[in-house]
């Protein structure tokens with residue numbers, strides 16, 4: 001079976017235009033009119049490809065390709081929303097290659113043993129309603145029941161519930177339960193996604209098999225000290241919240257560099273109060289973002305940093321608070337699924353490598369329920385992503401769709417993994 005590279009590329013470009021932002025790039029946020037238009041086009045294509053389409057209670061779109069036996073389906077897909085002023089490939093590549101793979105199967109008259117379903121997750125980027133990975137978290141039962149009522153658009157103040165109702169696609173914001181999937185509902189989950197870095201570009205390879213998805217711990221630390229005159233107050237009498245924050249930022253970098261693993265540690269946000277050149281700061285809030293693949297190290301990073309923070313407070317006479325925003329443990333791709341992806345690429349003469357995903361993906365949530373694996377595609381324009389310059393070439397998209405199509409075929413003939 002050979003996928004249709006032209007059709008895939010043309011559709012990626014066409015649906016990828018929805019949400020065109022006058023400031024540049026694409027801003028297609030969940031439950032907006034432009035998202036709705038794009039979803040309607042996607043559903044039309046899915047139905048034309050012979051898929052049985054349904055939209056769940058929160059807005060994820062499913063399409064089912066029937067199998068000959070009544071077995072749990074293989075599920076594949078990615079997200080359909082973008083970051084503000086993003087590109088046409090992040091998320092969308094995984095949705096459109098899934099559709100292309102299923103349409104190719106139908107055209108070839110292929111009847112899989114297991115059904116295959118595709119999914120377009122909603123609100124993964126969470127550009128308006130913060131949190132991230134909404135669609136996959138919702139179906140895996142990881143969100144509180146009243147989430148849609150309490151979650152607010154950070155720009156307009158509108159609740160998620162209002163946005164879901166205005167979306168007018170029959171969603172039920174008070175019925176997240178209606179979207180839940182259970183362990184026995186699916187056989188395996190595969191997500192194809194662009195790399196969003198330059199490993200593949202530097203290696204000159206189109207495709208990677210993902211080994212693990214790094215865990216993320218994102219939190220905000222606030223130090224409370226005492227304002228004082230920058231001249232009058234002697235150094236030993238100060239309670240300087242900013243000096244502690246600066247030391248802690250350096251410690252984040254040191255912990256990442258010396259973890260014994262390719263940990264990422266970032267302090268990217270800082271708020272200093274009162275933020276004056278001649279006043280010792282009395283309150284400083286900053287973000288910490290740790291990403292790590294090894295479960296033990298991932299836990300240790302946080303514990304070690306908090307120990308450091310407590311020492312700073314002791315030495316400087318400060319107090320502190322921590323507010324955790326994301327805490328998602330590392331996720332490990334299924335060994336047999338990784339082999340099947342590699343074998344599928346080999347069969348079509350598509351060169352590949354293995355790598356870690358440091359960005360988080362919907363696959364992390366799905367991986368807690370099902371055997372999971374990911375296929376990465378080369379980000380061609382210098383590896384950049386989450387910007388209008390994001391690019392994955394027609395050839396690489398086609399290579400990815402071919403690997404996905406082969407992988408799905410192999411998976412849906414398996415009795416067990």
Ligand SMILES: [Zn+2]
Pocket residue numbers: 079090091124193
């Ligand atoms: Zn993405």
